[in-house]
Structure formats: structure tokens, C-alpha cells
Amino acid sequence: MAISIEGEFEIEAPADRVWAYFQDPVRVAPCLPGAELTRVVDEKTYEGRVRFRVGPVTAQYRGTVLIEQMDGENMTAEMVARGDQQGAPGRAEARLTFSLRPVGEARTQVAFRAQVTIAGALARVGGGMIQAVARQMMRKFAACVQEDLR
Amino acid sequence: MTASGSGIGRSVPRVDAREKVTGQARFAGDLKLPGMLHGKVLRSIYPHARILGVDVSKAEALPGVVAVLTGADLLDIDPYYGHSIKDRPLIAIDRVRFVGEPVAAVAAEDEATAEAALNLIEVEYEVLPAATTMQAALAEDAPLLHEVEKLRPGLFHGLGELRPQGNICYQHTIARGEVAEAFERADIVVEGEYTFPAVYQYAMEPHTAVAQWEGDQVTVWASCQHPYLVRAELADLFGLPVTDVRVIVPYVGGGFGSKSYTKMEPITVALARKARRPVRIANRVDEAMVTTRRHNMVCRMRTAASADGTLLARQVSLWLDTGAYADNGPRVVATAADAAPGPYRWESFHVDAYGVYTNRPPSGSYRAFGATHLQWIGESQVDEVARRAGIDRVEIRLCNLLRPGEEVRPGGKPLDADLVGDVRKIAEALDWDSPKPPGTGRGLGVGLLAAGARPVSTAIVRLQADGTALLLVSTTEMGQGARTVLSQLVSEELALPVERIKVPGGDTNVTPYDRSTGASRSTTLAGKAVQRAARQVRDELLAIAGEHWGVAPHALELRQGAVWYGGKSLTFPDLIHERFGFSGGEIIGHGTVRPEAGKGSYAAGPVFWEVCIGGAEVRVDPGTGRIHILKLVSVADVGHAVNPELVEAQEMGASMQGLGNALFEEMVFDEGQILNSTLLDYHVPTIEDLPDAFISRLVENEDGPGAYGIKGVGEGALAGVPAAVVNALADLGIKVNELPLTPERIWRALHASDVPQRQEPIFKENP
Numbered sequence: 040m041a042i043s044i045e046g047e048f049e050i051e052a053p054a055d056r057v058w059a060y061f062q063d064p065v066r067v068a069p070c071l072p073g074a075e076l077t078r079v080v081d082e083k084t085y086e087g088r089v090r091f092r093v094g095p096v097t098a099q100y101r102g103t104v105l106i107e108q109m110d111g112e113n114m115t116a117e118m119v120a121r122g123d124q125q126g127a128p129g130r131a132e133a134r135l136t137f138s139l140r141p142v143g144e145a146r147t148q149v150a151f152r153a154q155v156t157i158a159g160a161l162a163r164v165g166g167g168m169i170q171a172v173a174r175q176m177m178r179k180f181a182a183c184v185q186e187d188l189r
Numbered sequence: 190m191t192a193s194g195s196g197i198g199r200s201v202p203r204v205d206a207r208e209k210v211t212g213q214a215r216f217a218g219d220l221k222l223p224g225m226l227h228g229k230v231l232r233s234i235y236p237h238a239r240i241l242g243v244d245v246s247k248a249e250a251l252p253g254v255v256a257v258l259t260g261a262d263l264l265d266i267d268p269y270y271g272h273s274i275k276d277r278p279l280i281a282i283d284r285v286r287f288v289g290e291p292v293a294a295v296a297a298e299d300e301a302t303a304e305a306a307l308n309l310i311e312v313e314y315e316v317l318p319a320a321t322t323m324q325a326a327l328a329e330d331a332p333l334l335h336e337v338e339k340l341r342p343g344l345f346h347g348l349g350e351l352r353p354q355g356n357i358c359y360q361h362t363i364a365r366g367e368v369a370e371a372f373e374r375a376d377i378v379v380e381g382e383y384t385f386p387a388v389y390q391y392a393m394e395p396h397t398a399v400a401q402w403e404g405d406q407v408t409v410w411a412s413c414q415h416p417y418l419v420r421a422e423l424a425d426l427f428g429l430p431v432t433d434v435r436v437i438v439p440y441v442g443g444g445f446g447s448k449s450y451t452k453m454e455p456i457t458v459a460l461a462r463k464a465r466r467p468v469r470i471a472n473r474v475d476e477a478m479v480t481t482r483r484h485n486m487v488c489r490m491r492t493a494a495s496a497d498g499t500l501l502a503r504q505v506s507l508w509l510d511t512g513a514y515a516d517n518g519p520r521v522v523a524t525a526a527d528a529a530p531g532p533y534r535w536e537s538f539h540v541d542a543y544g545v546y547t548n549r550p551p552s553g554s555y556r557a558f559g560a561t562h563l564q565w566i567g568e569s570q571v572d573e574v575a576r577r578a579g580i581d582r583v584e585i586r587l588c589n590l591l592r593p594g595e596e597v598r599p600g601g602k603p604l605d606a607d608l609v610g611d612v613r614k615i616a617e618a619l620d621w622d623s624p625k626p627p628g629t630g631r632g633l634g635v636g637l638l639a640a641g642a643r644p645v646s647t648a649i650v651r652l653q654a655d656g657t658a659l660l661l662v663s664t665t666e667m668g669q670g671a672r673t674v675l676s677q678l679v680s681e682e683l684a685l686p687v688e689r690i691k692v693p694g695g696d697t698n699v700t701p702y703d704r705s706t707g708a709s710r711s712t713t714l715a716g717k718a719v720q721r722a723a724r725q726v727r728d729e730l731l732a733i734a735g736e737h738w739g740v741a742p743h744a745l746e747l748r749q750g751a752v753w754y755g756g757k758s759l760t761f762p763d764l765i766h767e768r769f770g771f772s773g774g775e776i777i778g779h780g781t782v783r784p785e786a787g788k789g790s791y792a793a794g795p796v797f798w799e800v801c802i803g804g805a806e807v808r809v810d811p812g813t814g815r816i817h818i819l820k821l822v823s824v825a826d827v828g829h830a831v832n833p834e835l836v837e838a839q840e841m842g843a844s845m846q847g848l849g850n851a852l853f854e855e856m857v858f859d860e861g862q863i864l865n866s867t868l869l870d871y872h873v874p875t876i877e878d879l880p881d882a883f884i885s886r887l888v889e890n891e892d893g894p895g896a897y898g899i900k901g902v903g904e905g906a907l908a909g910v911p912a913a914v915v916n917a918l919a920d921l922g923i924k925v926n927e928l929p930l931t932p933e934r935i936w937r938a939l940h941a942s943d944v945p946q947r948q949e950p951i952f953k954e955n956p
Binding site for chain 2: 041128129130159163164166
């Protein structure tokens with residue numbers, strides 16, 4: 040099942056500081072609810088786990104994130120995450136792009152778009168519910184990033 | 190001579206009731222064989238993908254795992270089966286075609302280990318474009334499910350050469366006269382496009398099979414409705430003579446079509462073959478839901494009538510989604526075509542029915558298939574004709590219904606039921622002519638279902654030296670009361686109390702051939718074989734007694750387990766002793782039913798037309814759109830009721846399933862993935878959904894082909910109920926072209942003027 044997740048949030052910090060922060064997956068990962076970085080393969084490839092709950096289903100994936108593009112000039116990035124579900128047959132793949140835009144001097148808007156394909160047990164809960172959970176995760180993530188950059 | 194005749198027409202308690210309520214009854218899943226392993230199935234997570242590799246090494250290394258089966262283990266056999274079209278491998282080979290298709294199976298010492306091992310199997314897929322809806326499957330550039338020029342015929346095929354047209358695996362047309370001309374002449378034309386959802390049969394016991402090899406022979410205990418057809422397919426798959434395959438059917442916890450033909454047996458047998466130990470596979474409900482289901486359908490229908498309400502012509506195109514493999518799809522297509530015209534005296538009709546492959550779980554039989562799909566549509570159009578002609582909705586039926594002996598469709602059996610009488614009974618039970626309370630709608634629906642499948646059944650009655658009888662018959666007892674009713678037939682013929690007749694479960698090494706348990710055929714066809722078998726025993730008893738007294742058999746009477754001549758009697762044990770000169774031996778009778786006219790083919794059939802009829806009185810909550818069923822009415826046109834209470838139970842069960850199909854049930858798919866595969870999300874009717882009143886009427890015109898004029902019931906009410914409810918809603922001005930009639934749909938129909946409706950037709954042109 041293919042799900043499209045889009046959103047934006049604002050961080051009270053200048054855009055170059057936010058951009059620098061996002062360059063460092065080791066700092067970013069703990070802000071992603073349920074995520075854990077297990078190995079840095081090289082500067083573009085990272086291994087990790089993510090675990091989340093959608094209604095009655097708890098899903099855990101193990102996989103890799105590959106950063107395909109980091110465009111400092113336009114402050115946009117593109118990455119692909121692939122994971123196998125743990126404990127049940129399933130697979131997920133996400134192509135994520137995000138871009139930063141200064142909003143005044145000390146404020147930055149973060150816009151992101153993800154194309155997610157899910158197969159297996161988690162797909163049974165349906166795209167609508169997964170989108171709702173993703174929005175909730177985004178809010179927690181934004182709050183955490185804000186905290187880190189304060 | 191006469192028998193006492195106490196066996197039939199009485200509501201004797203079910204012979205298996207005590208065993209079942211005390212938990213003594215054994216089902217396939219209760220079986221524990223020495224050394225038996227537990228099998229679990231790894232299922233595809235994609236609707237359509239190529240399998241690039243399956244790595245089972247980690248799973249095999251898990252302690253407790255004995256064998257892991259994949260497509261690579263089947264190189265020594267032809268692993269394809271399918272009783273109508275041989276299109277399905279018993280486990281995926283190179284390619285998966287639906288979410289839930291078996292990709293690998295693990296046999297382990299316990300279920301938990303088998304389950305854990307599934308997660309250690311690594312499958313590498315290449316995802317392929319999928320056609321997960323009929324619209325997608327019928328599109329010009331649709332991915333093809335089966336890229337072959339000719340489909341391979343199954344063992345019970347009889348469909349002629351099948352060349353798929355794109356994803357259309359089977360097409361069936363029935364026609365009479367020129368419809369175009371009739372539509373030109375018509376004063377009233379009603380037309381519409383309708384959809385019927387995918388639904389699940391929901392038997393309480395999901396599919397279960399246990400397989401045990403001994404040398405080159407295999408025994409399978411299975412929750413199956415058709416043991417002899419399963420035996421034939423297993424023998425064919427594994428290259429064995431049928432006598433080396435033994436299928437044993439203990440009690441079955443409901444079938445409704447979900448256990449017709451071959452389901453989980455081949456994969457269980459293949460896994461046991463690899464493990465070299467007995468293996469048990471028991472589906473969970475979510476697995477059963479992707480094993481078989483009812484076809485979803487799109488139908489376009491139009492009906493022509495003259496201004497006085499005389500029905501002239503009907504034209505129908507319908508597409509049934511048979512999923513990734515045909516299963517019983519072709520038969521469902523043909524039966525749907527048969528049901529589409531409805532039981533009226535048409536000048537002309539034309540029905541084109543198509544079975545469509547999609548990347549969804551396969552669809553097969555479900556109680557009253559075809560009729561349930563079509564009857565609510567056809568009957569809603571008849572009601573609409575009545576409204577436009579300004580005549581009563583019962584009246585229009587009484588005027589247009591076929592009479593007994595009239596042709597139903599070209600080449601088939603003429604009508605063998607009094608539909609006019611049946612409709613009158615429904616109307617009377619609904620108090621049709623009484624004023625309706627405000628806010629109440631009434632409706633009825635009548636139709637026909639081609640019933641009986643093929644008329645091939647045999648039975649054996651063995652009268653034992655102590656005067657008890659064993660009835661050997663391969664009818665599956667799945668809650669419908671078959672063992673009780675068939676015992677009553679023996680009781681009737683031999684004047685033996687029902688308690689003295691034992692009916693063991695089906696066992697292909699013990700009980701003789703029967704085509705199947707389904708299509709409302711058992712009491713009619715297996716029952717006739719049972720009657721003939723019992724009559725042979727009776728004739729022999731009379732011959733022995735006649736010889737003893739030196740009188741002709743017709744001077745004798747059978748009563749209370751004995752043969753009487755005037756005031757003298759010889760009990761059955763006396764007669765067997767007389768026969769063998771010894772306190773042992775037995776008298777054996779056998780009975781056979783085979784096509785008595787024509788070749789028994791589907792075209793020449795059906796065995797009988799099952800009457801599908803129902804009535805409903807409903808109210809709707811305008812705030813929520815929820816339907817309240819005040820009254821549900823069924824008529825069992827049964828020919829002759831062997832056990833009236835069991836007939837009523839069948840009617841009630843079918844009506845409740847009909848309510849489920851009409852009001853609640855729909856398998857929801859998203860890109861081929863089922864979203865509601867638990868009973869929390871998939872609502873089947875519960876005790877809370879019972880109508881306020883349920884009325885069932887018996888019609889016994891003795892016009893069936895079975896013993897004593899019996900004909901089958903048990904399916905018809907399921908088709909009658911959705912039609913009755915849809916028409917009761919239309920009586921309230923609420924018109925819906927889509928089932929189920931969920932509160933949301935009803936609410937939207939009520940607020941049609943202020944809610945935008947879908948305008949686009951689902952199919953723009955005939956494919």
C-alpha cells in the first residue's frame with residue numbers, strides 16, 4: 040500500500056543552524072519517536088531500528104537509510120529508508136524529501152514529503168491510520184528538535 | 190407391504206446434538222496423531238511480485254523445525270490444481286498473485302516454533318504492477334494474471350476450451366429472443382449499475398487439515414465439504430491412484446461453501462511429504478479470509494415493461510471478481526447468469542457474465558452464490574416497474590411469474606415450483622394488504638437458484654445382527670443436520686427408531702462416493718440414494734420373512750424393527766439369524782443416484798430450481814441511517830419436509846447470513862491488502878442483529894426430484910433477504926445500488942440532494 044505523508048512545522052532557530060543540525064543523523068535520530076541509530080556505515084548510509092504503534096499493531100522495522108542528496112545551497116535533502124519488519128512478515132520503504140525555508144531571522148519552516156510503501160502485517164491497519172500516526176510523530180519530532188536547538 | 194412411516198415429517202432432535210453440546214464431537218483440529226507436527230504458512234505480502242529467492246536456511250536451523258516447504262520442493266510433481274481450471278500451484282512458484290498467497294510452509298514440533306520460523310524465512314521479491322480491482326484488471330494495459338493462451342482444464346471442468354481474454358477467465362451467455370426490439374417497444378425502462386461487495390463465508394471453524402503419509406499412501410483428515418473431489422485432486426497432484434489417498438471428514442464446524450472443493454489439503458499433504466511425519470495446518474480467521482471468499486461483482490441491468498406492467502425483456506452484463514485463481518469462479522459466473530433474468534415470463538433476455546482474474550484472494554462458493562448477487566438487483570427493478578406502472582408490487586409478480594412447467598432458460602429444466610403460491614405466502618405473512626405504520630417499508634424478493642450440482646450419489650445401509658443399522662454415506666455433517674435427516678429416511682424405510690441408526694463421518698475408504706455436500710443437494714440426492722439402499726435392505730427382510738411364512742412380501746408389514754404377518758412377527762435379529770443360521774451376519778443394501786435424463790450436465794440441469802424468496806418490514810433511523818428489521822419472512826418451498834424444525838433452522842441461518850450480506854459485510858481491500866481481517870472489523874450478524882420477528886412458512890407440494898418429492902432448501906433464503914430489504918427501503922423512497930446497506934450509505938441516500946454523488950460509471954464500455 041502506498042501512502043503519501045506531507046507536512047510542515049516551524050522551528051525557532053535560524054535556518055543555517057537547523058540545516059547544520061539535520062546534517063548530523065546521530066543527533067537527529069533520538070528525536071524520531073521510536074527510532075534508534077545502530078550503526079553508521081559511511082557518511083551517507085546509516086543502519087537503525089524504528090518501532091511504533093498504530094492502533095492495536097506494534098511494528099518494528101530494521102533497515103537502512105541512504106542519503107541520496109544533500110543540497111546545502113537550497114537547503115533540501117532527499118533520502119530513502121528501507122526496512123524489514125521484525126517478528127512478522129512485512130516490509131516498508133520510504134522516500135523522504137525535506138526543505139528548509141527561513142521565516143524571518145530566527146525562524147525556519149521545515150517542509151517534508153514522504154512516499155511510503157508498506158507491505159505485510161502493518162498494511163492491514165490502513166493508510167488513514169498510518170497517516171494519523173505519522174502526523175503525531177511529526178509533532179513530537181518537531182518539539183524535540185526545538186528542544187535540542189534551544 | 191407398508192412401513193410404519195414414522196421416520197419423516199417429524200422434528201426429531203439432532204442425532205449429534207448431545208455429542209456437540211457436551212464437547213465430545215471431534216473436529217479435524219482436535220486430532221492428535223503420534224509424532225504430529227504443526228504447520229504454519231508464510232504468505233505473500235505483495236499483491237503481485239516475482240519471487241527472486243527464498244532463503245529458508247535460518248528457519249531450518251531453528252531447533253524444533255523439521256521441514257520448510259517452498260515451490261522448489263515440487264519439482265517431481267505437477268503442482269497445479271483447481272477443479273474447474275488448473276491454474277493454481279499448491280504453493281507459490283516463482284510468482285505471487287495475491288496478498289496472502291502461500292510462499293513457504295514450516296512444520297515444527299509446536300505451533301509457536303513454526304510461527305517463529307516463518308519470521309526467519311527471507312523472501313526476495315521483485316514487485317510487479319498489480320491489478321487489484323476489476324476496473325484495473327479490465328483496463329487495456331492491465332497486467333495479466335495468467336499469461337497463457339489456453340487455461341488448463343481442471344478435473345471437474347466441463348467448460349469447453351478456455352482461452353482467457355486478457356484477465357477474463359470465463360464468459361457465459363444466456364439469451365432468448367431479441368432484446369433490442371423489445372426495449373424499443375417498451376413503455377417503461379428501468380436501468381442501473383450495481384455493485385456487490387466481497388464477503389467472507391465465516392464458518393466458525395477455519396479450514397483445517399491433517400495429513401499422514403504411510404509409504405506411498407496418504408491419509409488426510411480435513412474440514413472439507415467434498416471429500417471425494419478432494420481425494421481426486423490430491424491423487425492427481427501427487428500422482429497416486431485414488432485408492433492410495435484416503436480423505437476422512439470428521440464433524441465440520443460450518444462450511445457455507447468455504448470448504449467446498451480443495452483448499453488447504455494440498456499444501457498440508459506436501460508439507461507432510463517433506464517432513465516425513467504427520468502435519469496439521471489450521472488456518473486462523475484472517476488466513477481463512479484469504480483462502481476463499483464470495484466474489485464481488487459489478488452489474489449493469491435494464492428491464493423493459495409495457496405500461497400495464499407486463500415484463501418484456503431484460504438485459505444484463507455482470508463481472509465477477511474471481512481473484513488470482515479461478516477456484517469455483519466459472520460455476521459462480523454461470524449460476525449468476527442463470528439467476529439474472531429472474532423467474533418471469535420474458536419475451537426476451539440477454540445475459541453476459543464474466544469471471545475476472547484480479548490480484549486479490551481467490552473467490553469461490555458461498556451459499557446461494559449467483560442468486561444472492563443478482564436477485565436484489567432484478568427484484569428492485571421489478572418493484573420500480575410496478576411503481577411506474579402504478580400497480581401493486583405483489584400483483585406485478587403474480588401476473589408475470591413463471592408457472593410450473595414453463596421454460597426458465599433455454600435448454601434447462603422447466604420450472605418445478607409454485608412460485609405464485611410462494612409469493613402469496615410471503616405477502617400473507619407480511620400482512621401485505623394491511624396499512625403500514627408510518628415510517629415502515631415493506632418489500633419482498635423472489636428468484637431461482639440452479640441447485641443440486643451433479644446428480645451423483647451413492648449410499649450403503651448395513652443392518653446389523655442386533656437390529657441396529659449403519660448408514661454409510663459421504664455427505665458432510667457441517668451443522669445443517671444431514672446425519673439426522675438421512676437417519677430419518679432410513680428410519681422411514683425400515684421402521685427403525687432413529688436412535689438405532691448410526692451415521693459415521695465421511696471416509697473415502699469406508700463411505701461410498703458422493704459428489705459433494707453443497708448446492709442444497711444432500712437431502713434430495715444423497716437422500717434418494719439412502720432411500721434406495723434402505724429399500725434393498727427392506728426388500729431382503731421381507732423376502733426372508735415371506736419365505737419363512739410362505740407368503741408373498743406384499744402381505745407383510747414392517748413395524749417397530751420387525752416384520753409382521755397378521756399377529757405374528759419376526760424381529761430384524763430373528764430375520765438375520767434365519768438368513769445366516771448364526772447369530773451374526775448382516776444385510777447390506779446399496780443405493781445409487783445418477784443422471785436419470787440427459788447427461789446430467791449443467792446445461793441440461795439443474796437437478797431442481799431452488800426457490801429463493803424472502804420478505805422484510807423495516808424502519809430507518811433518519812438521523813443515523815441505521816436500518817431496523819421489524820420482520821423477516823421466509824418460505825421454505827421444500828417439497829416434503831423430513832424434519833420441519835431443521836428446515837426452519839436452515840431458513841433462519843440463511844436469512845441471518847442474508848442480513849449480514851445485506852447490511853454489514855464487506856471485505857475492504859487497499860491495493861489488494863485486506864484491511865478488516867478480524868472479527869472486530871468484519872461484522873457478521875450476532876444475536877443483537879436478530880429481527881424483531883422471524884416467520885418461516887413451509888410449502889410441501891411434493892414437487893422435488895428426491896424421495897417423497899423432497900427438494901433442497903438452505904440457500905434460497907440467503908438470496909431472498911437482501912432483495913426484500915432493498916425493496917423495503919425503496920418502499921420508503923431510499924434507493925441504493927450498492928451493498929452492504931451501511932448506515933452511512935443509507936444516510937447519504939436520504940440526503941442525496943445535498944451530498945454530491947458519484948456520477949462516473951464504473952465501466953465506461955463493455956470490456
